[in-house]
Amino acid sequence: MNKFATVIMAAAAATLLVTGCSKNDDSSEEQISGTGIKVGFSQVGAESDWRKASTESIKEAAKLKNINLTFSDAQQKQENQIKAIRNFISKGVEVISFSPVVATGFEDVLKEAKEAEIPVVLFDRAVDVSEPGLYVSFIGSDFVEEGRRAGRWVVANVGETANVAELVGTVGSAPAIDRKKGFEEIIANHPGIKIIKSQSGDFTRAKGKEVMESFLKSPEADQINVLFAHNDDMALGAIQAIEEAGKKPGKDIIIISIDGVKTMFEAIFEGKANCTVECNPLIGPQLFDVIEKLHAGEKVPARIPSQEGVYDSVGGINVGTDAEPVTTKKITQEIVDSRKY
Amino acid sequence: MKKFKFPMRYVPISATILVFFVVYLIGIISFDNFGSPRVFLDLFTDNAYLGIAAIGTALVILTGGIDLSVGSIIAFTSILIAKMVSSGCNAMIAISLALAIGILFGMLQGWLIHCFSLPPFLVTLAGMFFIRGCGFIVSEESIGIKNDPVFSFIQNDLTIRLGKGLNLRFIVMLYLAVLLVAIFFSHRTRAGRSIYAIGDNELAATLMGIPVGRTKIMTYTIAGFCSALAGVVYAIYLKAGNPLNCVGLEMDAIAAVVIGGTLLTGGVGYVFGSLFGVLVLGLIQTLIIFDGRINSWWTRIIVGLLVLVFIFMQNLITKISKSKSKSH
Amino acid sequence: MDLLQTNGIEKQFLGVKALKGVDFSVKSGEIHALMGENGAGKSTLIKIITGVYPASAGTVYFNGKECKFRSPLDAERAGISTVYQEVNLLPDLSVAENICIGREPRTKLGFISKKQRKVQARKALARLDIDINVSENLSSYSIAIQQLVAIARALDVDCKLLILDEPTSSLDENEVKELFKVMKKLREEGMAIIFITHFLDQVYEVSDRITILRDGQLVGSYDAKDLPRIEMVAKMIGKTPDEINQMQAGIVKNSNFGDVVYEAKGIGRSGTISPVDVSVRAGEQLGLAGLLGSGRSEIAQIIFGVDPHDSGTMTMCGKSVNFNSPQKAVKAKVALIAEDRKVTGIIPDLTIRENIILALQASKGMWKTMTLKQQEEMAEKYIKLLRIKTPSGEQLIKHLSGGNQQKVLIARWLATTPKLLILDEPTRGIDVGAKAEIEALTQQLCGEGMAVIFISSELEEVVRDCDRVIVLRDRKKVGEVAGEDISLKNVMKLIAG
């Protein structure tokens, strides 16, 4: 036994020195480090299809443009992300880009990047910093605006009176907070529209379903006629719950959510959901255009909105402001099939 | 066996140190700039809070207990400070309040564990849920600490600039200071030795007249303080607070302590070890980031393997030293 | 006024009266033996004196003033040090720390001074004429040394009263002698010593006075010289001397054995025991004599497969076997009642019933279970047979006294109807009454044709009970005596070499 154990342990020790310390190329995916501009990118994590899609799009774009990409996954932890950025600086990349886990807490590390004269491009989420110029540009969506659009859609389609059940994202996360903010901002001046239920579904299907079930059992259950989910996953979970309750999702309960993943499109196409506000993950190409510009020393705008649409079962509704209108697209089979994620 | 005089009890920790340098070497060989002092310094900057948390964890584990509330307390204190400061309260007051709460909370946990002999795992688990919830009550949203005199003082004046981009930050100095104090405390004070005694054999400790109850409660109090201090450091480090941060950090801390050569059964190990435990974990992470191709899930698997190997090593050593003592 | 005086001490445990008004006193400069069966209340009394428990009633006077110690530390500060039965020290800390912990010498700043600590530790050990490396971990020393370290620790405060709770149970002859030397030396220095033991001759060897407890009550205190041994025993178990003589009388050496049950040729384990031959016949009681650490327990462990042997062969009833785990031994109907009851014997939180059926069930395996009824019947049977003092088989075993726990363990193994029964120190730490009963029982079992291997550090028992004795010294077999040659003298000669 003892001898045997010893052998095993020795073996394990060996495994470490191979796995832990070598760069274990066996595990690394297809070579993504080109010979061009050295870019360090720190992704939030791999927590959802949406995130996965955006990672894919970045890696592909990097390959196309022959970017020397150092990619790091923060696993939803700000601490990891900051470590990553610091290491990018020490490693001496030419451009740093990352999609912040949260809005706050990046000030110092951004200052360091500035000291080291490395331009920073934000991706998908903004950060709030006291002094300007800590990052050169921000590409991506505006969570608050997404919330607003969802709100406007409800106003436009459900009318002045609606009892909304809200599936909030992970408590404290930027998208959850902003989307809620935006949505409430709109319905604020429509007294008929009330949020009668609001509970966190952690951005996951399981929670979305579990919470929706409890909503449907609650005394107010029958009044609920609108569901606003902070992302598609929760909405998809909720749809199952609604069906099991013997109600018709999309008819008895109007369903609006945000992200625009393929599965959601299908749901809308089948009339089981009504609207999804796109939050486009596929802005890798856009990102690297900007980076190349930066590298070439050109100026780039500080805020680059990603082209995002709103998809629903009706179409042709303006969910933007009168100033900059955004009209919804009606989902068709083509649109569904064209979705890659 | 008899030949080499090197005491068995130093083997795990020296192995950890060895591994640290081996990994560091490999990093230097495989990546340019890996050897730059900056990387080394950042290792401390980025792990100071974890290190301080690990000190508390180490002490608790030495008594044979465990503390799962670490991460939550960090999140709570950081958000509390951020909230108070951003709503115009003096930073020093905020910090001291946060520390006080940490201490009290630790004390409460220790009291529950000792007086009602509840399993530490359970109490601190509940504590973890509780304090995390409190964090969300303070604020669901992450809050930045903007242009606060105290924080900018710490940021600008308490940082030693060793060169371009080479900043020895206050938090690093603080961490090292706390570490030294903790080492000294654990080896050169009666209270410190009592911690070891209890972890080694609680009954014997009682019969030898060691104040078991007091020591236990004290240890959890210290752990609470360390976590709170880690939270303060975290707030300084990020200039922000976020109730979502440091989820599952307690596991990193435990891993660090174990890798640092401390046995979870208690009584055996060194606070000093936690330093290298933390550094090794940080280094592995740095390696993976520098490599920049490994998938996140591989990171997890590698860390898991790492822990495994260290456990095996310790296991082996304890076995050997046991058989040694038998042969006497 | 005596150094220590207790008046009408009482102690309740959840309704059970452990002590019923004990008056007890110890003078300075005497060695005072505290005697009594298990459950008589000795350890309870000690624990009250040293402040482990508070007394339910009564008062303790020490040094003339009444005192209520809240903790052992408290008592220690007042000058009462205790060395407990099991070595209660910290294996993973250094010897020096074990001696000094809680009272380390400190620098002006109030920090521990490691150098001073070592000095202090060496001084304390020197008092017992021990010279070892004090910065080694305690666990790297033998039990005996650890025991002496514990005593050194106890002496390392200015202690007026030293309490030794069965200090000799894990020491061998010479070590005991050493200990006694120390005790006498301390007596000269005017220290009072309370000495608890089950080895009667030891009592007479060192103690000046003897106090006897029975069922939590004081029987009396006597000067050692005018209390004949037999009478003391009588007082302890509440019987008359003649009754005891009868108990001893039942024993006869029988000589007609069945065929060989177990035979081992040259079994050994490097570092533990050098190869020996052991064989037992049905109905024979084989004794293993020798000092502690001479290898007697080690042989038992090897036979039972706890420690694998790395040389030699064994046969059970003619079939060659290889016990490398207790399971195998048990399946082959070998039973071992091992040395340390608490660690290797009882399952404290299980009921007496469960403790009794455990081994049998284990040998049957997981699937062949006994109905609750069968279990209860079995438990009842043995509770009666072995006169286990308990209201029912559903009591948790941890609530029994040592002697009764030992009986339960014997029951556990009898239930497996073993062919070979190994008893390793079955009589250690249990009272005279139970001892006699157990001795008688083993005799009876032999009569019924069971092979028994009997290990005891009390040579009288071995000599009295065994039909053949293998004598061991320094992990080697040094001789074997059988039948009429078995006498204390012969055995001693062999042991001494």
Add this chain to the structure above:
Amino acid sequence: MNKTSNKFRHLVWPLVSLALLLLFNAIFTDNFFKIEIKKQESAKPAVQTVVPDNLPAAAGEAAAQAEAAVQEVPEQAQTSAKDSKGVSIFGYYLYGTPIDILNQGAKVMVLAIGMTLVIATGGIDISVGAVMAIAGAIAALLISLLDAGKCPGAGMGPEFYWIIPILAALVLATVAGFWNGMLVAGFGIQPMVATLVLMVAGRGVAQLITDGQIITFDNPGLVFLCNGHALFLPFSVWIVITMYVIAGLLTRKTALGLFIESVGNNERASRYAGIEARRIKWLTYVICGFCAGVAGLLAASNIKCADSNNAGLYLELDAILATVIGGTSMAGGRFFLSGSLVGAILIQTLTTTMYMKNVSPAIVQVPKAMVVIIVCLLQSPVFRAKVLSIFASKAAKGGVQ
């Protein structure tokens, strides 16, 4: 006397607290206890529509699995879809909050069964959450391969081949348990650390299996596990009951229970009594792994997809809480399966109550923590003794016994 009271004393406090919680709901939450009998008809169309949903997703997945042959995949899937009717036996099923509590609590209950045995041996298994993820991942992967006909056994047709992923998941989970057992029993590593390894690495492995994606599926067989109904109750409840009965028989009708308790109480002595302590411990980890597998399948089936990142996240903690609330000591020894189930239900009821009462998601954890501590205090003999001595130091004498 002693015996029976011992049997049930541990159940008292968890049951009391559960009762209080339910009472609270009965008073303050209208129609908390409203249970209606639904006829399957009402759900059938829904089920019908469920079918096309996610389907192309499965196809999409398949496509993702291999770029080739995207075309014929939908047809394949279509056929699989056709047969996914009859989600309930007997057409009728109960519907209401208490049912949800049971259905949602099923995962933790199943986990708690395994966890109880492990804790009874004085161990702990903090890797079950990760193992759940692994089990869900492998099942989803296989089913998507089968749907795409890219895996042997696809010939059986969707109404049968779901058995393959289920078996695979259970086997894999059991292997994981075996691994833990090996570390703990084989190498004598502390359970906490030993299982920490798999806890850290396990989720990684799961993501490795699914390549970090959320794999959705719609196979009637798999979906039925947690969404179907049988004999009026959700099928998951029946799974729990079966597991509980099996575990009960296994531990109480064989000597396993006795051995586990004996090993947990004094391992060395148990070995001396001829019990193969190592094997017993090992076995409990294997069982625990298996339970985690079942729980993982339930989790996946519940949302018709495998979400490696979130499946079973922190459920190990709930399982441990359930066990301890149920009266099993973390020090090992006596164990109470029924208690653990009650504990699990208590936790789930608490969570559901929060949702129903619209408690702000922020503070949900706070009351949970409090309830846990309170129940555990009530369970702790020391606490009881202290309270007793406070209230009636005289009566204490009679009080105990």
